[in-house]
Amino acid sequence: MTDRQVNDVSQFAVKSHDATKDVQKTVTPRTSSPGDRRARLLAKTQERIASEEKIVLDWLRNQPDYRPSLAYFLELLSDRRIAAIESRCQRKAIRLLCNQIPLELILAAGFQPFKVVSGSSAEASYSAHNWPALMCPLIKGILTALELDPDLAQGAWVAPTSCDWVVKFWEARQRVMAGTGQIQWLELPHLKNRPESQKRWLEEVRAFHRYLEKLKGGKIARQALIQSIEAINRAWTAIISLKKARRDGRLSLGWFLAIMGAFFLDRLERWTSQVESLVLELEREPTGGEVFGARVFLAGSPIFFPNFKAPILLETAGLKVVADDLCSSERIFPGGQVFEDVSEYGLLASLAGRYHQGCLCPTFGDNERRVNNILSQRRESSFQGVVFVVLKGCHPYDLESTTIEETLKNYGLRFLRLETDYAPEDRQNLLTRLEAFGHSLSGVR
Amino acid sequence: MTIKAGFDLGSTAIKVVLADGEKILWSGKTPTAPGQLTLAQELLGKGLAELGLTADSVSQVAATGYGKRLCGLAEAQIDEIRANSLGLFRLSEGRARHIVNIGGQDIKLIRLDDRGLVSDFKMNDKCAAGTGRFFELVARLLDTPITEFSRLSQESTENITLNSTCVVFAESEMVSLMAKGVGNSDIIKALHAAVARRVAAMMGRSDLGEGVWLDGGPAMNRALVEAMEDELMTDVFVLEKPQYTVAYGAVLSLGL
Numbered sequence: 152m153t154d155r156q157v158n159d160v161s162q163f164a165v166k167s168h169d170a171t172k173d174v175q176k177t178v179t180p181r182t183s184s185p186g187d188r189r190a191r192l193l194a195k196t197q198e199r200i201a202s203e204e205k206i207v208l209d210w211l212r213n214q215p216d217y218r219p220s221l222a223y224f225l226e227l228l229s230d231r232r233i234a235a236i237e238s239r240c241q242r243k244a245i246r247l248l249c250n251q252i253p254l255e256l257i258l259a260a261g262f263q264p265f266k267v268v269s270g271s272s273a274e275a276s277y278s279a280h281n282w283p284a285l286m287c288p289l290i291k292g293i294l295t296a297l298e299l300d301p302d303l304a305q306g307a308w309v310a311p312t313s314c315d316w317v318v319k320f321w322e323a324r325q326r327v328m329a330g331t332g333q334i335q336w337l338e339l340p341h342l343k344n345r346p347e348s349q350k351r352w353l354e355e356v357r358a359f360h361r362y363l364e365k366l367k368g369g370k371i372a373r374q375a376l377i378q379s380i381e382a383i384n385r386a387w388t389a390i391i392s393l394k395k396a397r398r399d400g401r402l403s404l405g406w407f408l409a410i411m412g413a414f415f416l417d418r419l420e421r422w423t424s425q426v427e428s429l430v431l432e433l434e435r436e437p438t439g440g441e442v443f444g445a446r447v448f449l450a451g452s453p454i455f456f457p458n459f460k461a462p463i464l465l466e467t468a469g470l471k472v473v474a475d476d477l478c479s480s481e482r483i484f485p486g487g488q489v490f491e492d493v494s495e496y497g498l499l500a501s502l503a504g505r506y507h508q509g510c511l512c513p514t515f516g517d518n519e520r521r522v523n524n525i526l527s528q529r530r531e532s533s534f535q536g537v538v539f540v541v542l543k544g545c546h547p548y549d550l551e552s553t554t555i556e557e558t559l560k561n562y563g564l565r566f567l568r569l570e571t572d573y574a575p576e577d578r579q580n581l582l583t584r585l586e587a588f589g590h591s592l593s594g595v596r
Numbered sequence: 597m598t599i600k601a602g603f604d605l606g607s608t609a610i611k612v613v614l615a616d617g618e619k620i621l622w623s624g625k626t627p628t629a630p631g632q633l634t635l636a637q638e639l640l641g642k643g644l645a646e647l648g649l650t651a652d653s654v655s656q657v658a659a660t661g662y663g664k665r666l667c668g669l670a671e672a673q674i675d676e677i678r679a680n681s682l683g684l685f686r687l688s689e690g691r692a693r694h695i696v697n698i699g700g701q702d703i704k705l706i707r708l709d710d711r712g713l714v715s716d717f718k719m720n721d722k723c724a725a726g727t728g729r730f731f732e733l734v735a736r737l738l739d740t741p742i743t744e745f746s747r748l749s750q751e752s753t754e755n756i757t758l759n760s761t762c763v764v765f766a767e768s769e770m771v772s773l774m775a776k777g778v779g780n781s782d783i784i785k786a787l788h789a790a791v792a793r794r795v796a797a798m799m800g801r802s803d804l805g806e807g808v809w810l811d812g813g814p815a816m817n818r819a820l821v822e823a824m825e826d827e828l829m830t831d832v833f834v835l836e837k838p839q840y841t842v843a844y845g846a847v848l849s850l851g852l
Binding site (some may be wrong): 446570571577579580584586587588590591 | 662675676678679702713714715716717719721
């Protein structure tokens with residue numbers, strides 16, 4: 152081989168190439184900062200919530216019992232932003248967690264009571280990675296709702312110390328929206344029958360009264376309190392008629408829950424008037440005759456819009472819910488108020504008694520009335536079984552379901568416990584159980 | 597001759613039973629895949645051809661299972677729990693009081709009264725622990741056909757414990773056992789015991805004096821049946837073709 156040839160061959164030698172640069176090439180990311188990513192996640196969550204809500208709103212609109220007078224409630228459910236509610240009601244809203252807060256006092260002080268809830272699977276999922284897996288989905292969802300609607304995080308919040316999740320909520324929200332809003336606690340005694348507990352609770356209600364006066368910047372007139380008690384009594388009378396319409400098969404479970412879900416979204420008088428008109432309409436029509444399908448009582452964890460998985464499946468399975476004891480539905484407040492002593496102290500004592508003694512929340516240690524209520528409703532509504540829905544992470548209902556099941560079975564009632572969450576994936580599994588339960592109630596082979 | 601057809605459209609397999617009154621003339625199955633209606637039609641066609649019948653011979657069709665609403669062939673639909681109770685009660689000649697059905701993606705425990713009516717039932721929540729899907733995962737992981745599980749389990753020489761029937765946790769537990777050199781037969785035996793424990797936990801404190809009837813595809817696994825007998829401490833009865841009881845119940849729901 153000549154030198155020349157060597158030189159020629161060298162022309163074909165592989166050129167030295169630094170591959171590191173190829174590996175280092177990056178595709179321009181869509182997210183440039185953690186803040187951007189959060190904004191995109193929130194936007195995506197908002198889209199998903201809208202899609203969940205649309206499915207349920209369309210379902211409600213397509214129910215056989217839909218009528219134009221129900222459009223009002225659909226409209227309320229379609230916009231539950233705090234700004235929309237305050238604008239609709241022309242007054243400031245007080246954000247509430249749980250049911251033990253006397254609504255009459257808030258109304259008498261000139262505020263709009265607004266129970267903060269979340270029934271959205273997308274809302275609960277957004278917060279999931281930040282919190283324990285077996286955490287109440289309602290609280291998880293609310294923590295997301297605060298990020299989605301910063302107006303909601305502001306303002307006055309009131310929380311009774313009911314379940315552990317509610318108690319720890321304020322601490323949790325500091326991680327999400329630190330420094331926003333103010334909390335007013337009502338320390339709820341968990342024994343109803345002890346005189347010391349009743350006295351303690353009355354003190355809490357009186358302190359709440361003082362808090363509202365401070366917030367209002369003036370005294371709450373006794374007459375205003377009597378008027379708000381009467382307004383709540385009127386709403387309760389309307390709810391009783393609505394319950395009867397459902398029991399008689401004139402109103403579906405889905406619509407009953409939707410109407411109750413709209414309770415805090417408008418001025419009480421307007422909501423009550425709409426319910427009264429609806430009831431009049433329903434009462435003018437002949438009943439569908441005998442209610443077909445197995446009659447059941449619905450109990451357990453609350454059902455908040457748009458988590459209508461259970462009602463949709465119950466109706467798909469042909470089960471007729473004739474009564475319930477959900478704190479999102481029939482137990483939204485503890486009935487009407489009877490009072491003899493019209494002094495301020497007398498009115499407050501009467502309210503305190505009803506919101507404590509009349510509450511059937513499973514967080515109470517002495518809660519025999521819960522079972523007694525189901526049994527007395529059975530006499531009124533003649534249902535054959537109880538469907539008890541437990542939200543994963545809702546520990547008080549979960550625990551109580553076992554004792555309630557045992558007791559009710561001793562009284563000859565069939566019992567079906569469904570454990571679920573807001574996610575839709577277990578629908579088929581739940582439907583199979585509900586169908587079989589319905590057939591077992593009607594004795595069909 | 598007119599016959600009736602019952603479909604069980606499960607998550608793993610579509611099963612069909614063709615019957616003349618109570619008498620089963622033909623049964624067959626095909627794996628579940630997209631296009632369940634076509635698969636069901638083909639399966640029905642196969643059965644009819646083997647019986648020398650035509651589609652006109654089928655007077656009524658009932659469907660059950662997760663895909664029951666997808667099966668346009670059926671004029672009647674019935675839930676799986678009721679279909680299971682009807683089928684097994686009849687096939688057991690009225691003896692069954694407790695049914696354990698292990699399906700592709702769920703476990704059902706059904707209690708019957710002496711007329712064969714469902715008096716109580718339980719189902720697992722959305723979790724594949726201990727179901728047919730769990731067995732499939734283990735088969736893939738061990739690279740061993742499910743049909744070999746029974747034989748291999750009986751060859752086991754060492755007692756080991758699988759702590760979880762959660763598909764995810766059990767997988768990592770099994771990988772760890774394999775890494776330690778534990779043999780497939782020992783792992784499979786432990787798997788059967790774990791599934792039996794899960795069923796027993798779901799059963800709770802029920803009185804199982806009359807024994808338990810096991811059905812669904814996994815009931816063909818003799819080693820699983822023995823593991824359940826050990827765990828439940830009662831007799832476990834299995835029919836010869838335990839995967840067809842639900843489809844048969846669908847036929848019976850049409851009336852005789």
